[in-house]
Amino acid sequence: MSLSHPDFELYDNVGRTGEQIKDHRGNRPTTDDLHRWAAHDAKQFTDSLTIEDAGQSVIAWTRRLYQVRTTAEFQAVATAVLGDGHSALSELHQFLETAAEWCERSHEPKIAERYRRHAEQLSELGYELSYLTDDHLADTYRRTHPSAPAQPTSGPAAAPAPPAAPARRPSR
Structure with missing residues (x-):
């Protein structure tokens, strides 16, 4: 397989891992190469995105756990x-x-x-x-509340079998 991506030939092996050198000698890209190339090739698309990084909202909720009383x-x-x-x-x-x-x-x-x-x-x-x-x-x-029942009445005692086709669970 001959790779035509422009930076594939730029390797000089300085600072490269053994995997990178081996893959380059075998004319194969590393996983890092593939990710870098995809990011480069999708740059115009990703620059037009106006949404925050996907993990940011979870990070904010995780920080909220420190405030929970x-x-x-x-x-x-x-x-x-x-x-x-x-x-x-x-x-x-x-x-x-x-x-x-x-x-x-x-x-x-x-x-x-x-x-x-x-x-x-x-x-x-x-x-x-x-x-x-x-x-x-x-x-x-x-x-x-010591007089409370042993198990909640609204939920099952054990998890039910998952649905045949994964779907969002309905609101309770």
């Missing part, structure tokens, strides 16, 4: 990141599903299947995390 406040933050609807986890799930659809349209069915598999795993994790936050709330309520 009560279980109710903790629950509000955890639900924003891990919960139903438009939480960070739900939106990441939707991103993976959309990436799978894009790969299918681009005739990359094996990559699409991998995105879908990870979306399904993320959906299963979302269910588990949802029940974890519900259990946390129930435990706190029982400690502060």
